[in-house]
Amino acid sequence: MTLNEIDNLVKNSEVASIGFLDKDGNPSIRRVFSTWHKGLGGHLISTNTSSLHVQAFLKNNKACLYFDNCQTFQGVCFTGTVIVHFDHEYKAMIWSAGDENYYPNGVADEDYCVLEFQADHGRYYRYDGIGDISSKELEEYDKKAEFVNYKKK
């Protein structure tokens, strides 16, 4: 896959699987909405502060983020770290209409926070081959990227 094809896969996915280490050091997976992307490597995810994976990231920031198309069996797994944002800037940026169903107190809701996943490197899988994406390739590809919401209407 080319980086552009991987980019299309990411931007069309809307959901992703986030990998983290639970309190006992076991790998664990949670399915999350992921529509805010900065190029290939940066991803913002709104989530409940009280959820197990947020509590896990506050102790260990190692993470992976896997985007796949469940029809065509192609996927990409990024390895990196997560920052948990509680500050107004990030929470306001990705707040969208309807989020009050999950966070009744609005942007300031203490149970609302934003995960920022930053990829270090990646690996893609498709019928025609498997390959690595290096830190250098990600850095180069994402040089001028800004966070954009790719949610479909």
Add this chain to the structure above:
Amino acid sequence: MTLNEIDNLVKNSEVASIGFLDKDGNPSIRRVFSTWHKGLGGHLISTNTSSLHVQAFLKNNKACLYFDNCQTFQGVCFTGTVIVHFDHEYKAMIWSAGDENYYPNGVADEDYCVLEFQADHGRYYRYDGIGDISSKELEEYDKKAEFVNYKKK
């Protein structure tokens, strides 16, 4: 979700996401075909010996297995361990027509092996609630279970 509803989700999935720890201890995810199940907790997966996740499991057997329905946004994540089987018994049991496309030397192909995932406990996610599945519940539910292939025709 009831254990029966989770069982239906697993048996209708055909693919799952397996979580493992890479050589640097980072969480990583790979999408796999998973149609052989023993109740809720036991799962057999045919795979390439040379693939990164198999090499990872030979060093660290901690794993998770996540089944989800990408249409209905329901999922279950089992936490457990993986045994990598190279013996004829397991490799012959789950071999199926067409596998020679992946393993040209047949059942004895050295690049063919079988992952046995054994769940210790689990956690399910659905629109109407999140909940835990204890080791005891899994043990009780799976008491009389045998490995069966749930692949759709």
